[in-house]
Amino acid sequence: MSDSDVGIYVHVPFCERICPYCDFAVVAARALEERVEAQYVDALLRELAGRRGAFADRRLASLYLGGGTPSLLRPESIGRIVRAGRDAFPGSGEITLEINPSSVERARLPGFREAGVNRVSVGVQSFDDETLHRLGRAHRAKDARLTLSACREAGFEAISIDLIVAAPRQTQAGVERDLGAAIEFGPDHVSVYELTVEAGTPFALAEARGQLRRAGEEEAIRMHARVESRLARAGYTRYEISNYARPGREAVHNRRYWERRPVLGIGVSAVSNDPATLQHPFGVRRSNPRDASAWLACVAGGRAAEVEILSAAAARAEAIFLALRTVRGLEAAPFAREFGAPPRAFFAQSIDRLLAAALLSESRHGNLRLTPRGRLLADSVSEHFV
Ligand code: SF4
Known part of the structure; x- marks a missing residue:
């Protein structure tokens, strides 16, 4: 990945209905x-036009339409966004659209392909109707299968499937069946997320009442281990905590975040990572408001809601915990070039504690990687570097 490119993230907040775990x-x-x-x-394009200057002279590496459910937009609207991205930054790049398995979206797939989308990420979550029902999802397994077949027919260059593990009452056998169904379809990429229960959601309330019955930590760890070995046997390499790909089919856009590359985020709640400058050598993060009216007001006034100038300490911590999410891990030499000294100079105590707990491994050059168990407990590992 080049240092002279940019990724665009476009947030589309509309959903057919709100899932009870969604935050x-x-x-x-x-x-x-x-x-x-x-x-x-219109507002997205206005924001893009107002912000592109901060990313001047870069080529477009990726454009990711996420949400929400961006495929609720009509193909003409998706085409307008893709064209505006390409007009702002030359280059073809990976153009990803998140889609949900519904008949409306299915009918639009050829239109999305024509609009320039070359990769789709399908929110299957599970191939089991009971699990989908408990997750409050609007679709059923049959819809997922029809949508995946329609994606193939529409001719997208890459197809990714999203699955959830540790869903309410989901068993190891259920996870195995979901993996089998996903593998049978033969996607290029699979993302597997563990269900997280966020405060303020209906699931948080259900959990407080003891009604959720999702896997505990050890059970969830076993599910992840099962996912990794099953997908490995089918030819998918785990290249990041939640992401698996066939060789050469890793997501271009997602990698930008783990590698701390510039990203221009537009839309409600989108976050931008502006490139480093002489004035701000560790870059600037801009976060848009979550509220649509507040965001529209910001776009009209040409400002972002929240601007954070990254300090060396914040950038160092991010460099470590983002790199540790990847299978490659953190390489000490580039870290030292950026921050003046290798990771040990700043985090010796945390590194030693994690080595002793067998969650981290360290090479003789000071390169750091999570162990298999560390990958399963990645969130608590990252807390050691914050
Ligand atoms: S989980 Fe996805 S589909 Fe469900 S409400 Fe949230 S963004 Fe929409």
């Missing part, structure tokens, strides 16, 4: 009104 910036819009859609896309 993203989303609004329910069963049938998205054309007027609302046009207003949102």
